[in-house]
Amino acid sequence: MSQDSYRLILACPDKVGIVAAVSTFLANEGGLITEANHYLDPDSSWFFTRQVIAADSLPYGADELRARFAPIAASFAMEWRLTETAKPKRVALLASKQAHCLSDLLYRWRSKELDFDIPGVISNHDDLRSYVEWHQLPYHYEPVNADTKAEHFARIIALLEAMKPDVIVLARYMQILPPEICSLYAGQIINIHHSFLPAFVGARPYHQAAERGVKLIGATCHYVTDELDAGPIIDQDVARISHHDSIDDMVRIGKDVEKTVLARGLRYHLEDRVLVHENKTIVFE
């Protein structure tokens, strides 16, 4: 934890010799691999790997490592990146009135359970200002109504531009993002939806669940795409309910599932454990 690492994430069409090439390269440089995961997708014949290298096992820095690795990457037509634990990701938080997911993430941030920076919190309500500001974080109150959506999202885009986030987390932010934001930050926006997707897409999923009489309720952490609640799923979980649970009970029970699933999904993303392939995720837990 305390030791700096590089994370090499790559994907390419499979052929014999990829692992040999990567691991021989790293061994020749003296790189100590502390964690490694591989996955060969049998349907697409694509190969995916995540390798964690102890930074101090190399006599040079991340840029030099990138430069030396580039020819190998090119020869296998790899999609790849090398990230540095010394540079925590910047996470912009979008919330609404409900505090449970935001409070949970702020706890994990201030206790250093999760390692990230917060350039700011944006909300369409002012309710959470005092709590956020106690953390000495900027709070941007941006009200919106049916007539002001265009200007609202223009302001949000401007705020995000200034924040330069690596990740945008929708911590029970109840607005549907316009396609422009979705494509500006493709693969970087994480949402928590309060149902076990694909069941109960859209509004009021607990009401939909009560109507159907399900015996488990769930939450889904996923990347946001243009299509509502249809992006690649990072993580999901459920909790048991019974006939005596009212919708209020479902909301209460569900909140614990939502925050746990969002925190887990965000951790996977922050630690570069999630690779997106078509509309699915590979999660190297």
Add this chain to the structure above:
Amino acid sequence: MSQDSYRLILACPDKVGIVAAVSTFLANEGGLITEANHYLDPDSSWFFTRQVIAADSLPYGADELRARFAPIAASFAMEWRLTETAKPKRVALLASKQAHCLSDLLYRWRSKELDFDIPGVISNHDDLRSYVEWHQLPYHYEPVNADTKAEHFARIIALLEAMKPDVIVLARYMQILPPEICSLYAGQIINIHHSFLPAFVGARPYHQAAERGVKLIGATCHYVTDELDAGPIIDQDVARISHHDSIDDMVRIGKDVEKTVLARGLRYHLEDRVLVHENKTIVFE
């Protein structure tokens, strides 16, 4: 377990005094209540209860108890029934080629974990005959194809008529029952669907789940109605999967969930723990 009991199940519009009337009646008769559950549905203001009475605490039998209780039931406009543990329910089993649910139920039956009688097993394949017959149970092989559905289901109706089942269990029986059977045995047909309903209704739910990239797969035990996979849900459960699980792995992992959920749902039904109200169930676990 070993002691005979009566189970009094009733539902009626709520008003003050129902429990008092029922429990005073039972106390006056000397009836020892060994288990009691109540539920007041706040939406419909209907009241539901299940009470288990030690048979030998009463000086007379079930029919006399029914006769004595009838006036109280009438005065509250109760829907009610009184069942006897001494008369195990008759369960007709319908299966296809897959053995996991059928094998599991036969184990629970022969080990007496679940208390029921089996008048026979019906299948549209002959694969499971030898296994079923080892249990000294009748096996009815009724093949079917797209052109013979009408005759097929006529034969099934005749077989069921002869079996006089209290319950029909579709133990991964892969045919859609015609409306006629659904209404002949309304509230008595239990199906196991291999998804977390309402996600992935219909055919090949594991393929649908793989396509969507979910992180949990599930199974749902429900009563069969005319509308496919839309009847009242008795029980559900899920199992975690990950990107490296193929559809074959999902099928394997799912089988364990299916048989557990079906056995649990059937147990609830056999023990008169399930009350159906509108399209939902009250399950007094």
Add this chain to the structure above:
Amino acid sequence: MSQDSYRLILACPDKVGIVAAVSTFLANEGGLITEANHYLDPDSSWFFTRQVIAADSLPYGADELRARFAPIAASFAMEWRLTETAKPKRVALLASKQAHCLSDLLYRWRSKELDFDIPGVISNHDDLRSYVEWHQLPYHYEPVNADTKAEHFARIIALLEAMKPDVIVLARYMQILPPEICSLYAGQIINIHHSFLPAFVGARPYHQAAERGVKLIGATCHYVTDELDAGPIIDQDVARISHHDSIDDMVRIGKDVEKTVLARGLRYHLEDRVLVHENKTIVFE
């Protein structure tokens, strides 16, 4: 939720007619029962019940209800109490350095997910002062070392005396309470232990778990008695780990289990759902 209720909790040796007597009494007074649970312990032949009565269905208040019910209670030798949702319980919180359980409970308190009052927070470290004080709650920093235990606990007793708590929650408070406090507040002190008891009693349970190589870690919410980690268990849960989880990972994963289990156990207690019988609990969920 929004409507005031009375909760009648009682236990007595079983005999025919208890439910009849209680429910007839309530019906005669006009009391509307909105929730009812019964349990007959077959080993001890004791009967337990929890009944929730809508306060406004009665023409008088809680004291009058108590007075009218007392003769019935006496005739069955009942141990009983009647609580009022209009009078939230007072919960004294004891913590140490670790913030996860305390933060979680403060969230549930300020969001009104759980209904209780907090007369104050006591800690043997000053780390959490600013966070607690943001909630406008008193924070009592009471340092302790091996030589000052006697005075320390004398001060704690004095603080508690002034707080008049109904419940004392040890939210990862790392000191062992002296017998005097245990008996002063018997049945009122709730602890969260970071293992699946009775495995890994005492100090450093995650280290013990790592040493044994278990595949699940757990947490246990229990009432505190004189015997360390041996009091009646209110709730437990577990989370899956694997060989690649270090002790730091186990601590991180465990924290989520601890706070969930503590919050659940506290909710059961606050809602009078927990009855203690010998060294076990009956939890009417």
Add this chain to the structure above:
Amino acid sequence: MSQDSYRLILACPDKVGIVAAVSTFLANEGGLITEANHYLDPDSSWFFTRQVIAADSLPYGADELRARFAPIAASFAMEWRLTETAKPKRVALLASKQAHCLSDLLYRWRSKELDFDIPGVISNHDDLRSYVEWHQLPYHYEPVNADTKAEHFARIIALLEAMKPDVIVLARYMQILPPEICSLYAGQIINIHHSFLPAFVGARPYHQAAERGVKLIGATCHYVTDELDAGPIIDQDVARISHHDSIDDMVRIGKDVEKTVLARGLRYHLEDRVLVHENKTIVFE
């Protein structure tokens, strides 16, 4: 599934270049790696890996592969083995009176969900003979009492010697194996214990659990060593119970956990996913 593979399992003290050496060797031979897992134990600095190689990607057989790999293994002081999916493991089953684990394993065997051979079933009761023999498997009834243990285990040793098992599964076999058998088949005997170890070691764990008032019951699949219930844990799981569950209910609920955990643990072992290091397991799921 259908395609033959080799599994290369190895462990050695960590140093830079192990993966490079192994993967370069395999790449040079033309070996297609379809699955790979690594683990570096930070405490002992030992490295563990499991690699699955498509058999038909190599121009020669398993023995030649072993011969060619041996020098690399020697140069890193590896403990290693290469197994072949074309040679299913031989599993001797030991049972007693209870049928649930044995029935479950026989189902998984006859449905080919798990790939193994069964040289025979040994039991100290004759109850399960007919069921086992329906599967056309040899059934060895070996009664035992307190006075005949020595001869009994001598006969068991002889039976096992004839069966030449790769694995011995104690499918709720209720006898404690003598040290001689434990050491003859060290690392090859798998037991299912009906508790969440290390809680409730030894006899009647459900009675111990009821006595302590736990809220979850569990089962543990582990390798058998000389010390009772203390061998390396392969897998564990739990199920929720409540105050109204009697010991009979716990036994019933527990059986489902036991058979699931045993089947999962056995699958891991059969697929060479379990590596034992000191008294712990690395399980490459």
